[in-house]
Amino acid sequence: MTKPTEELILHVSKPEEHGESIAAMMRRMIAMIGEDPNREGLRKTPERFEKTLRYLTSGYHQEAEKILNSATFSECYDEMVVVKDIELYSLCEHHLLPFFGKCHVAYLPDKKVIGLSKIPRLVNMFARRLQIQERLTSQIAQAIQQKISPLGVGVIIEARHLCMVMRGVEKQHSQAVTSAMLGSFRDSKPTRDEFLALIRPSKTQ
């Protein structure tokens, strides 16, 4: 899996572009909602918030090209490759609240494959940006399509959005499901069905 600390260091040490730091703004925001930013429990919160926000948006400083570059291989393997149940945590761009769940990625290779461990890294890269679930889903699919030109790509994300459940907009346990199907995953029902069967949770365990 990824090494969060490495990414954290990379992006916390970035110099300020606009004078006021995120932490200073957060300190003012805490005062604006009627809290005392100087009370003990809150004193270091603005700095923690800045660090966290920079980490959760560190995907802006990464490129799919770099993640996948050293990890594509020529192979004559021509069956479907599926990486399922990738844990996913992202921030909804409308409320800056988390949405989280699982991502399933599959592709049908055309002479090229991607190192399996790179797929969760690719998912993390796009997830660590301000997102909507629909765009996140299609960005993952497009990146794989562009990098190895497979016969097809399928991506499905099942996620719960805190902006829905915390604000009581929807039922507490509802999930949003989005999918992006490219190439043979779009054109061929058997391919799509195979993907759906492979990601179905196994019943006996």
Ligand SMILES: [Zn+2]
């Ligand atoms: Zn939202």
